[in-house]
Amino acid sequence: MRLLRSLLLLTVIVALGFLAILVIVFQTAPTHRGSESHFDTLIVLGNPAKNDGTPSPELRERIDESVREYRAGVAPHIIMSGGPAHNHFVEAQVMADSAVAQGVPRDAIVVEGQAKDTIQNIWYSRRIMQDKNWNSAEVISSPYHLPRTGLILTHYTDALALDWRTRASNWPPEYGMEDRLTREYHEAFGLIKLRMHGFPSSAKFLPNP
Numbered sequence: 001m002r003l004l005r006s007l008l009l010l011t012v013i014v015a016l017g018f019l020a021i022l023v024i025v026f027q028t029a030p031t032h033r034g035s036e037s038h039f040d041t042l043i044v045l046g047n048p049a050k051n052d053g054t055p056s057p058e059l060r061e062r063i064d065e066s067v068r069e070y071r072a073g074v075a076p077h078i079i080m081s082g083g084p085a086h087n088h089f090v091e092a093q094v095m096a097d098s099a100v101a102q103g104v105p106r107d108a109i110v111v112e113g114q115a116k117d118t119i120q121n122i123w124y125s126r127r128i129m130q131d132k133n134w135n136s137a138e139v140i141s142s143p144y145h146l147p148r149t150g151l152i153l154t155h156y157t158d159a160l161a162l163d164w165r166t167r168a169s170n171w172p173p174e175y176g177m178e179d180r181l182t183r184e185y186h187e188a189f190g191l192i193k194l195r196m197h198g199f200p201s202s203a204k205f206l207p208n209p
Contacts, residue, residue, distance in 0.1 A: 029147030029191065030154050034163030039075040040134035041110075042066050043125045045118060045141040045149065046082015046091030053089045055098055057172030058142050063098045065140050065169035070104055074138055078109050079125045085116040118145070119199070122152050129162065136163040143168040144183045148191050155199055 044066045047059040055063060066078055078099065082091025090113040100106050110128055115121040122139075129137065141149055146166040153164050171180060 030150040032165035036136050036163055039136040039138045041077040041079050041137050042069055042075045043079045043137045043139045044095055045121045048086035049089040049091055049094045055094055057174045061169040061172050062140055063095050067099055067102045067104055079112055079128055081112040081115050081121040081125050083114045083116050119152055122156050126156055139164055139166050140169055144187045148187055151194050
């Protein structure tokens with residue numbers, strides 16, 4: 001009985017310690033560069049489409065948030081970023097088609113269909129912005145994904161003096177607490193790894209120029 005209580009106490013301590021680390025890691029991640037409230041473009045980060053080519057719950061929420069921000073006049077353009085990373089559907093094209101169906105003009109949307117991870121989302125989107133002389137962006141993704149996105153944005157945009165802020169889409173109503181905690185748990189480890197080891201220099205990790 002005493003051993004069981006000790007194990008239970010240890011479990012609670014470990015869980016609380018992990019939650020404390022999670023809060024610190026997430027709360028200390030960057031959320032913006034600059035103080036703009038209006039931007040040259042929105043950047044919407046991809047997420048796998050369903051096997052039938054329709055938006056997954058997370059992708060749907062990211063699209064819907066970009067449509068709301070576009071209608072609110074936050075930016076006149078939207079970069080939809082995401083390639084066929086998990087199936088044969090190009091995430092950016094799925095996003096663009098959904099936004100157009102909701103009334104966003106197709107000529108306001110740039111489809112970036114090469115990126116296969118978050119770093120490539122930012123890398124390719126940054127290159128589009130350079131080509132178009134856009135200097136600021138609001139970056140939209142799921143709540144748990146934004147802290148790591150902020151670190152990546154800081155790494156790839158500070159040298160170019162591009163201003164940005166992150167904005168969270170809504171959690172999908174289909175997700176319960178376990179779904180949310182699972183995603184935050186995995187994301188926290190990605191954040192810790194980036195903070196400890198920095199960004200990989202491997203050529204296979206970054207897009208080709």
